[in-house]
Amino acid sequence: MTPSLSRLREQFPALAQPGLIYLDNAATTQKPVAVLDAMNHFYRRHNANVHRGAHRLSDLATRDFEGARDIVANFLNASAREEVIFTRGTTEAMNLLARSLGSHLLQPGDEILIDTWAHHACIVPWQQMAIQTGAKLVPIPLTPAGDLDLDAYESLLSPRTKVVSLTQISNALGKQAPLHQMLPAAKAMGAITIVDGAQAVAHLPVDVQALGCDFYAFSGHKCYGPTGIGVLWGRQQLLQQMPPYQYGGEMIDTVSFEGSRFNRLPYKFEAGTPAIAEAIGLGAALSFIQSLDTNAVANHEQALMNRAKAGLAGLDGVAAIAADGDNLGALSFRVDGEHHQDIGILLDQAGIAVRCGHHCCQPLMQALGLKGSCRVSFALYNTEAEVDAFVAALQEITEFLND
Ligand SMILES: Cc1ncc(COP(=O)(O)O)c(C=O)c1O
Structure with a gap:
């Protein structure tokens, strides 16, 4: 994250709460002081x-x-x-x-x-x-x-x-x-x-x-x-x-x-x-x-997306869904043999907010042959460290579930 984007993050008071990694921005974003x-x-x-x-x-x-x-x-x-x-x-x-x-x-x-x-x-x-x-x-x-x-x-x-x-x-x-x-x-x-x-x-x-x-x-x-x-x-x-x-x-x-x-x-x-x-x-x-530098924000959000995709690709039993193109903002994934809600609850226990369910898109889920998915979604204030923490938490969860 560039220094100017770090300063932007400071404008979102809700993100200062300890123990919160907010990756549910497609549901709703946090609000800046302005x-x-x-x-x-x-x-x-x-x-x-x-x-x-x-x-x-x-x-x-x-x-x-x-x-x-x-x-x-x-x-x-x-x-x-x-x-x-x-x-x-x-x-x-x-x-x-x-x-x-x-x-x-x-x-x-x-x-x-x-x-x-x-x-x-x-x-x-x-x-x-x-x-x-x-x-x-x-x-x-x-x-x-x-x-x-x-x-x-x-x-x-x-x-x-x-x-x-x-x-x-x-x-x-x-x-x-x-x-x-x-x-x-x-x-x-x-x-x-x-x-x-x-x-x-x-x-x-x-x-x-x-x-x-x-x-x-x-x-x-x-x-x-x-x-x-x-x-x-x-x-x-x-x-x-x-x-x-x-x-x-x-x-x-x-x-x-x-x-x-x-x-x-x-x-x-x-x-x-x-x-x-x-x-x-x-x-x-x-x-x-x-007021933002739109190119800097777009590059940053794309870097977060690429990092998340690479992180998920390295996890056994985890698959990103429809992720072979230029996904923007949101990325769905599933964990083999596990219900998406269970994954959401375990991620929440690790302080990571994601969305799990059909995302108000039941016909899409049917077309994909899924009951639902887990979804991470990014905003300009998310950091690469947050993406890494999410991937690490998901790895721990899958290892724990497979034990
Ligand atoms: C693509 C899309 N369309 C429509 C909506 C509905 O938006 P709202 O609930 O703000 O009316 C949403 C909300 O999730 C959405 O993501």
């Missing part, structure tokens, strides 16, 4: 409801909240701030899309293509919408190496394909989708394209205009921000056409008992009092990421 301070400052000094107050504090709260929207728009390279909708997270963004876009778009016989890596948060909203509309959810299969099968994808695309939903980085495997290839193919078929960026934002620069997708979603808490806040970015023209997803409060323009008129974008999709402090915290998290 995020904690921004939220604290809001509650201590500017706390008021946004948009509707006729007083100074409300103006300050609105300025902070809308300032966070500008930071998100800039971070994603959105063409307009109106394209940034605050949601509770990726899950709510996907529910919003399936409900609003799906009800407006889908007819019986239409198809929604979704990758086999997809998180339940992407699968289930579209599955429910398919049931309601008579459309069909079609999985994009995997190659034996666990990659998305691009030949199969191209042959599944047809004029019936109305929506293509893709996971930018698999939360279970750390594999990255070739979006530059997959998105144009979907567009050529006239499909609406959705990218789940939940696992990407902490690791990769994101430019939604360069990507060329129609919608992009992510969660604040997976990129050093707070829980309870996320983003749905969408093309303005499509968002304009879509009906609201929830009703009341902020999304209203006028109401009478005869009917209601809805607010303009982005407020049309932000019913009720928003998560104000959380949006401000998210803005601080994205500014924090923007």
